[in-house]
Amino acid sequence: xxxxxxxxxTSFTFPSLEQCIxxxxxxxxxxxxxxxxxxxxxxxxxxxxxxxxxxxxxxTADALSHATLPGIAIAFMVMVAFGGEGxxxxxxxxxxxxxxxxxxxxxxxxxxxxxxKDDAAIGIVLSVFFGLxxxxxxxxxxxxxxxxxGLGGFIFGKAAAMVASDxxxxxxxxxxxxxxxxxxxxxxxxxxxxxxxxSVQGWSVLWLDVLLMGLVAVVTVVALQSVGLVxxxxxxxxxxxxxxxxxxxxxxxxFVAAVxxxxxxxxxxxxxxxxxxxxxGPIIVLLCGFWFVISFIFGSNEGLLIRQLSRWNLxxxxxxxxxxxxxxxxxxxxxxxxxxxxxxVRLRSWSVRTVQRLLRKSVSLGFVxxxxxxxxxxxxxxxxxxxxxxxxxxxxxxxxxxxxxxxxTHVDRDADMIEHVLGIExxxxxxxxxxxxxSPKSPHPIxxxx
Amino acid sequence: xxxxKTEGEHSSESPVSVHDLTVxxxxxxxxxxxxxxxxxxxxIAIIGPNGAGKSTLIKAVMDIVxxxxxxxxxxxxxxxxxxxxxxxxxxxxxxxWDFPIDALGVVMMGRYGTIGWCKPLRRRDRExxxxxxxxxxxxxxxxxxxxxxxxxxQQRVFLARALAQESQIYFMxxxxxxxxxxxxxxxxxxxxxxxxxGKTIIVVHHDLQTVREYFDHVILLxxxxxxxxxxxxxxxxxxxxxxYGGRLTLLSEATDRLAxxxxxx
Numbered sequence: 001x002x003x004x005x006x007x008x009x010t011s012f013t014f015p016s017l018e019q020c021i022x023x024x025x026x027x028x029x030x031x032x033x034x035x036x037x038x039x040x041x042x043x044x045x046x047x048x049x050x051x052x053x054x055x056x057x058x059x060t061a062d063a064l065s066h067a068t069l070p071g072i073a074i075a076f077m078v079m080v081a082f083g084g085e086g087x088x089x090x091x092x093x094x095x096x097x098x099x100x101x102x103x104x105x106x107x108x109x110x111x112x113x114x115x116x117k118d119d120a121a122i123g124i125v126l127s128v129f130f131g132l133x134x135x136x137x138x139x140x141x142x143x144x145x146x147x148x149x150g151l152g153g154f155i156f157g158k159a160a161a162m163v164a165s166d167x168x169x170x171x172x173x174x175x176x177x178x179x180x181x182x183x184x185x186x187x188x189x190x191x192x193x194x195x196x197x198x199s200v201q202g203w204s205v206l207w208l209d210v211l212l213m214g215l216v217a218v219v220t221v222v223a224l225q226s227v228g229l230v231x232x233x234x235x236x237x238x239x240x241x242x243x244x245x246x247x248x249x250x251x252x253x254x255f256v257a258a259v260x261x262x263x264x265x266x267x268x269x270x271x272x273x274x275x276x277x278x279x280x281g282p283i284i285v286l287l288c289g290f291w292f293v294i295s296f297i298f299g300s301n302e303g304l305l306i307r308q309l310s311r312w313n314l315x316x317x318x319x320x321x322x323x324x325x326x327x328x329x330x331x332x333x334x335x336x337x338x339x340x341x342x343x344x345v346r347l348r349s350w351s352v353r354t355v356q357r358l359l360r361k362s363v364s365l366g367f368v369x370x371x372x373x374x375x376x377x378x379x380x381x382x383x384x385x386x387x388x389x390x391x392x393x394x395x396x397x398x399x400x401x402x403x404x405x406x407x408x409t410h411v412d413r414d415a416d417m418i419e420h421v422l423g424i425e426x427x428x429x430x431x432x433x434x435x436x437x438x439s440p441k442s443p444h445p446i447x448x449x450x
Numbered sequence: 451x452x453x454x455k456t457e458g459e460h461s462s463e464s465p466v467s468v469h470d471l472t473v474x475x476x477x478x479x480x481x482x483x484x485x486x487x488x489x490x491x492x493x494i495a496i497i498g499p500n501g502a503g504k505s506t507l508i509k510a511v512m513d514i515v516x517x518x519x520x521x522x523x524x525x526x527x528x529x530x531x532x533x534x535x536x537x538x539x540x541x542x543x544x545x546x547w548d549f550p551i552d553a554l555g556v557v558m559m560g561r562y563g564t565i566g567w568c569k570p571l572r573r574r575d576r577e578x579x580x581x582x583x584x585x586x587x588x589x590x591x592x593x594x595x596x597x598x599x600x601x602x603x604q605q606r607v608f609l610a611r612a613l614a615q616e617s618q619i620y621f622m623x624x625x626x627x628x629x630x631x632x633x634x635x636x637x638x639x640x641x642x643x644x645x646x647x648g649k650t651i652i653v654v655h656h657d658l659q660t661v662r663e664y665f666d667h668v669i670l671l672x673x674x675x676x677x678x679x680x681x682x683x684x685x686x687x688x689x690x691x692x693x694y695g696g697r698l699t700l701l702s703e704a705t706d707r708l709a710x711x712x713x714x715x
Contacts, residue, residue, distance in 0.1 A: 054549065183568040190559055194545045197611075200512045200538045201563035202530075248595040250550045 067103025069133025245299025462526025
């Protein structure tokens with residue numbers, strides 16, 4: 001877009017500061033058009049993509065975008081046949097829209113009339129329509145009048161060729177999608193969550209699906225020009241999928257997806273304006289992917305890091321409770337607060353080193369103190385905590401034995417895992433239910449489980 | 451048994467009257483000539499073996515699955531015109547609970563029907579939804595994301611959503627399926643409350659042990675209506691044997707054979 005580079009120029013030059021400022025402040029008319037257009041597209045894709053993802057129809061959109069190709073070729077041929085040059089963007093996009101919808105209808109027909117599942121139907125429609133499109137493009141390029149050379153641009157996108165009217169189309173589509181998602185937010189939410197309930201309440205599942213897929217088709221068709229039909233689906237799926245890692249509310253998810261789509265569009269356009277010969281469409285998709293990776297790792301809702309951290313925390317808590325319970329059981333055997341390392345080792349299947357490590361940790365938490373080389377003593381604080389842990393554990397064991405028909409020898413293992421997951425509420429219920437506050441004896445001989 | 455009524459005997463006073471209903475999946479009928487009136491203001495159980503068409507019956511009544519023949523009247527009018535007085539509790543497994551919405555959000559869906567297209571939720575709807583959550587003992591979980599609820603709690607959220615619909619007729623598809631004791635008690639309490647408010651409650655039920663305790667009226671179903679009437683009269687060993695003993699061998703064989711030939715009865 002910056003111009004001035006010949007195709008044979010293979011050197012890579014970092015853009016100058018002045019260049020960066022020019023692009024970032026949208027001084028160039030061309031940059032301005034592209035940036036605004038793809039930002040609007042990104043926002044629209046994020047919004048409608050969120051519902052598409054929740055409806056579990058992400059791949060249907062991929063089939064839709066591939067199915068547009070024959071539409072483009074046929075629209076070109078029709079326009080040439082009527083004496084035009086075949087270059088009218090609106091005409092081409094109408095053709096694309098029609099064929100995208102035909103593709104969806106074929107998927108629906110295959111799903112409802114055969115026993116094939118969705119994935120097969122999507123695969124068939126996607127490949128057959130795309131193949132047909134490529135053949136028709138070849139035929140179109142042989143047309144004596146008109147020039148089909150630009151049509152190939154729809155496959156991979158050619159954002160640099162955008163003009164002001166294209167950006168206006170994109171912005172209008174974004175506004176339509178925004179209005180539609182605001183107005184139909186509750187209907188689409190119901191459709192995606194529980195279509196049976198939606199039909200009982202009088203919302204036709206068919207018409208809501210038609211509306212949703214219609215909006216998806218419009219966004220896809222508009223995306224053809226900038227990111228191309230092969231990659232258009234990325235603008236719908238990736239921002240929405242990334243947004244899922246940041247929130248548990250659909251309204252926030254819509255907002256986050258729109259912002260991620262917008263950001264990817266903006267950065268993509270800026271990068272391709274600054275770096276020569278970088279295709280805008282793929283750059284935007286790569287940036288979407290970048291945001292996805294960031295969300296997937298750092299996301300506050302089930303992100304990799306958060307999940308791993310909470311797993312570590314849980315493991316640490318389980319270990320701490322295990323050692324406290326072992327200490328409690330050791331002390332219980334000779335009714336005192338002092339115990340020896342060997343006693344604890346005998347009670348559990350841990351190595352001496354593990355027990356030493358866990359005991360050291362308990363010392364730092366103030367639960368036990370070391371008296372001599374091999375003897376330790378439980379502190380008052382440790383006694384309270386260990387008593388609580390042992391009691392919870394035994395309550396749960398008794399609950400399982402009484403209510404869940406599990407043989408007593410198999411109980412300890414299950415109980416070990418579940419007691420740490422049980423909250424205070426459940427423990428209180430168990431207390432009332434079973435024992436009215438009396439600390440029970442372990443239902444199997446202590447130490448027998450190792 | 452009074453299931454052989456003719457057309458004229460159906461009453462428009464009945465909350466749900468089913469006229470000669472037949473439903474087929476993939477050319478294979480799963481319900482045959484079901485013809486009955488549900489009594490008003492009763493707790494009604496639909497019981498029968500797996501594959502007997504219990505869920506299909508209530509889904510056909512609510513136009514979720516298409517009917518092969520027959521029709522259904524809700525207080526003498528077709529279902530389409532009576533949506534507002536019918537509430538539905540689907541099976542818990544029918545939805546994906548990993549959905550970005552909280553318990554209150556799900557219950558609020560019960561209000562969508564009365565709000566109408568494109569209009570936002572009002573404060574009144576929110577209060578009704580909160581009230582419904584309270585009635586099933588889930589008020590403290592209103593802001594909890596639904597995937598973090600236990601199975602029984604999810605079931606109670608579904609029940610609360612139906613309560614928020616404020617209907618006359620309640621259809622529930624196996625609400626007691628694999629729920630904890632607390633949930634079972636909460637549901638029983640809600641059912642009793644609904645009945646004393648004069649509502650009609652129709653429950654697909656699978657636990658024969660609790661039929662006598664929970665319900666007034668029972669429909670024994672196995673592709674056709676084996677018997678229906680009050681629990682004392684109809685819930686007998688003999689009728690249960692007719693319903694569960696051998697899956698109506700002759701009828702299902704005939705169906706299979708016809709389906710193979712691409713025909714229906």
